[in-house]
Amino acid sequence: xxxxxxxxxxxxxxxxxxxxxxxxxxxxxxxxxxxxxxxxxxxxxxxxxxxxxxxxxxxxxxxxxxxxxxxxxxxxxxxxxxxxxxxxxxxxxxxxxxxxxxxxxxxxxxxxxxxxxxxxxxxxxxxxxxxxxxxxxxxxxxxxxxxxxxxxxxxxxxxxxxxxxxxxxxxxxxxxxxxxxxxxxxxxxxxxxxxxxxxxxxxxxxxxxxxxxxxxxxxxxxxxxxxxxxxxxxxxxxxxxxx
Amino acid sequence: xxxxxxxxxxxxxxxxxxxxxxxxxxxxxxxxxxxxxxxxxxxxxxxxxxxxxxxxxxxxxxxxxxxxxxxxxxxxxxxxxxxxxxxxxxxx
Numbered sequence: 001x002x003x004x005x006x007x008x009x010x011x012x013x014x015x016x017x018x019x020x021x022x023x024x025x026x027x028x029x030x031x032x033x034x035x036x037x038x039x040x041x042x043x044x045x046x047x048x049x050x051x052x053x054x055x056x057x058x059x060x061x062x063x064x065x066x067x068x069x070x071x072x073x074x075x076x077x078x079x080x081x082x083x084x085x086x087x088x089x090x091x092x093x094x095x096x097x098x099x100x101x102x103x104x105x106x107x108x109x110x111x112x113x114x115x116x117x118x119x120x121x122x123x124x125x126x127x128x129x130x131x132x133x134x135x136x137x138x139x140x141x142x143x144x145x146x147x148x149x150x151x152x153x154x155x156x157x158x159x160x161x162x163x164x165x166x167x168x169x170x171x172x173x174x175x176x177x178x179x180x181x182x183x184x185x186x187x188x189x190x191x192x193x194x195x196x197x198x199x200x201x202x203x204x205x206x207x208x209x210x211x212x213x214x215x216x217x218x219x220x221x222x223x224x225x226x227x228x229x230x231x232x233x234x235x236x237x238x239x240x241x242x243x
Numbered sequence: 244x245x246x247x248x249x250x251x252x253x254x255x256x257x258x259x260x261x262x263x264x265x266x267x268x269x270x271x272x273x274x275x276x277x278x279x280x281x282x283x284x285x286x287x288x289x290x291x292x293x294x295x296x297x298x299x300x301x302x303x304x305x306x307x308x309x310x311x312x313x314x315x316x317x318x319x320x321x322x323x324x325x326x327x328x329x330x331x332x333x334x335x
Binding site: 001002003004005006007035061062066067068070071072073074075076077078079081082083085086087088089090092093094095096097119120123124125126127128129130131132133134184187191196197201202205206209210213227228231232 | 257322
């Protein structure tokens with residue numbers, strides 16, 4: 001559901017751009033905390049405790065774990081990019097493809113997951129003319145903020161209620177379906193706010209098509225989490241970036 | 244790079260290539276809605292190096308899409324690899 005240029009009113013896309021920029025700033029701050037550690041010389045500084053605490057806050061360097069985590073983000077991004085190229089047929093002569101927000105968030109946590117989806121959307125828009133560059137903020141809002149961050153908390157809630165791998169898979173499946181359905185509703189709302197078409201008609205059409213596409217999102221998300229879990233048993237547990 | 248990362252990257256390249264030959268050409272959900280409701284025409288032209296995932300100058304749609312897909316996989320991974328290298332260099 002990559003929105004092309006021209007579908008949204010500039011005011012709507014600017015507003016969503018600001019919202020997405022704010023959300024991404026938060027995501028970058030959270031991931032920075034995760035992938036860095038205080039610089040060594042400060043940690044062992046003999047200076048006053050307050051001064052060393054202050055400089056520790058300012059000076060953080062990439063940790064060994066952090067370097068591996070960023071490279072893992074890249075591998076997950078590459079896999080989701082590739083999976084998005086698989087347009088599967090849906091009834092009525094339409095097709096769908098994976099959005100991947102919940103998949104990224106389950107494996108990497110919500111903040112790194114949202115960054116991964118945003119980078120994919122950026123690459124798709126800049127290099128492949130898939131999703132307008134002027135509405136990139138709207139697409140990031142729908143697929144990364146709603147898809148990865150919103151989807152993650154649905155997954156997280158369900159995986160707390162149902163323990164074990166059943167909870168992980170059930171949570172991921174329900175969150176994946178919902179992420180597509182809610183993102184479709186948000187897209188319809190954005191189109192209607194832009195005066196592109198009436199809300200009722202756009203909403204009805206978007207939700208009915210994406211209710212079906214969401215089923216495939218759920219199936220692919222569950223399969224991919226299983227597959228990544230087989231490649232790296234630590235991967236599917238995910239929660240690394242979720243605090 | 245660890246064996247797991249290499250495996251996921253090979254899997255990604257495989258998925259991109261296979262998807263290129265089997266992907267449905269039908270419009271996606273949003274395009275379909277736009278077409279039905281009659282506002283597809285308001286879509287503006289978006290410039291891009293490889294519009295519609297077709298690598299220029301390659302004969303055959305499947306091959307052109309596969310080439311574009313492999314480049315896309317490399318680009319997405321490359322951005323994160325570059326970020327990791329730049330952040331690591333800052334340490335020294």
